[in-house]
Amino acid sequence: MTIFNIITINSFLSGLIISLNSLIFSDFNFDSFSKNVDEIKIEVISNDQMEFIPNMLLVNAGQKIVLTLKHTGKLDKSIMGHNLVLLKKGTSIEKFGQAALTFSQNDYIPTNSNAIIAYTDLIGGGESSTITFDAPEKGIYDFICSFPGHWSIMKGKLIVK
Numbered sequence: 225m226t227i228f229n230i231i232t233i234n235s236f237l238s239g240l241i242i243s244l245n246s247l248i249f250s251d252f253n254f255d256s257f258s259k260n261v262d263e264i265k266i267e268v269i270s271n272d273q274m275e276f277i278p279n280m281l282l283v284n285a286g287q288k289i290v291l292t293l294k295h296t297g298k299l300d301k302s303i304m305g306h307n308l309v310l311l312k313k314g315t316s317i318e319k320f321g322q323a324a325l326t327f328s329q330n331d332y333i334p335t336n337s338n339a340i341i342a343y344t345d346l347i348g349g350g351e352s353s354t355i356t357f358d359a360p361e362k363g364i365y366d367f368i369c370s371f372p373g374h375w376s377i378m379k380g381k382l383i384v385k
């Protein structure tokens with residue numbers, strides 16, 4: 225084999241690898257992954273550190289969302305209770321959080337609010353709650369934990385494409 229041939233084969237191979245890479249990466253994005261999928265299952269972890277993991281959720285308009293909130297902490301729901309409350313666009317998290325304070329008998333879900341799209345049960349360490357709801361129209365929505373004081377840090381975004 226001549227040196228010329230080796231160089232030709234090398235450049236052919238590296239060209240092939242670059243093509244394969246761009247093929248893989250261009251195909252591996254959320255659009256092609258979830259398009260035409262009617263249902264999406266999402267798991268959100270909460271813990272004794274008052275975190276939502278992940279705190280950014282991505283779905284497509286029209287999808288049925290099966291959302292499970294897990295509490296991987298050890299503390300009881302009376303002191304470290306968590307829920308996930310998805311709010312309509314334009315809702316003030318602060319105002320909603322303040323209003324929720326007065327609904328301790330209803331697990332901090334205001335019974336007089338029309339700002340809620342969906343919400344899980346209030347859970348303590350080791351527990352979980354699953355809900356099913358339809359993705360709202362395209363847009364960016366806030367979700368929070370409405371347990372007293374948690375909403376200021378326990379919050380995330382649902383992005384509907």
Ligand SMILES: [Cu+2]
Nearest residue numbers: 305306369374
């Ligand atoms: Cu909480």
